[in-house]
Every structure is written in C-alpha cells, then in structure tokens.
Amino acid sequence: MLLIHCPHCGPRAQTEFSYGGDANVARPPAPEETDDRTWTDYLYLRDNAKGSHAELWQHIFGCRRWLRLHRDVVSHEITSCSDLPRPRTGNGS
Template sequence: MFLIPCPHCGPRAESEFSYGGDAKGSRPAVPEESNDETWIEYLYLRDNPKGGHEELWQHVHGCRRWLRVSRDVVSHAVNGCRDVAEGGS
C-alpha cells in the first residue's frame, strides 16, 4: 500500500482510489472509424515501464476527483499529484 497526496483531501491510502490507467495514453480520435487493430493496440499493447510513470487515479472514496499521479512503479514513491480538471491532464 502507498499514500496518494490528494490535493483536496490530503494524503490518503491507495485503497481509497480507483486506478484509471496510463495518463499518457489517448483514445483513438474517431472511435467509430477505428479498426480492430487500433483498438487492440490502445487497450492491450501498453508499455510496462520500470521507474517513473504518470497515471490517472479517481478518488472514489473521497472527493471523487480524477487525479494525475506521478510515481515510481518500483518503489511506489509518489512524486506529484494534481487534479486533472485544474490543468493536470
């Protein structure tokens, strides 16, 4: 377990949050015009970085805000956290 420093609620346990995925990934621009290969690549073929990484987390058991969390996926050290709605996307 690690703590996520929610900018609205303060430091909270990771169990209060729901993981939303890689913060750098982007959906296909026109979903209904994308082929199966594009969707497979978006949904399943992702990098598995070692070290620093940016992720999206929703504080489901708190303020319910979406946050962009910068953390080390090896040590779980959180290096930053900001609200997506406040320019954190």
C-alpha cells in the same frame, strides 16, 4: 500501501482510491475509421516501462475527483499528484 496526497483532501491511504490506468493513453479520434489493430492496441496494449509512470486514480471514498499522478513503479515513490482538468463542456470534440 501507498500514501497518496490528494490535492483536495490531503494525505490519504491507498484504500480510499481506485486505480484508473495509464494517464497517457490517447483515444483514437475517429473510432469508426480506425482499423482493428490500432483499436486493439488502444484498448489492451500498454507499455510496462521501468521508472516513472503517469497514472490516473480516483479518490472514490473521498472527494470523488480524478487525479493524475506520477509514480515510480520500482520504488513506489509518488513525485506529483494533481487534479485532472475537467473536460470541456460542449460537443466533446
């Protein structure tokens, strides 16, 4: 069980959170012009590196905010946890 220090709610159990995947995956800027291999890589292929991993978590049973944290996938030590910046409003581009 991880103890995640939510920047808003304080230390909370992992069961209050939902894992949101790798935090460093970048969506191709123009999906309609992206070839299938690049798109498949974006959707499914992830690095599985040993060591520190940047990942997204949502505090679904708490403040409902999305968080970005760094977790060591070997020791499970969480070295940082911060609020995910809110997306800019507008046309999204």
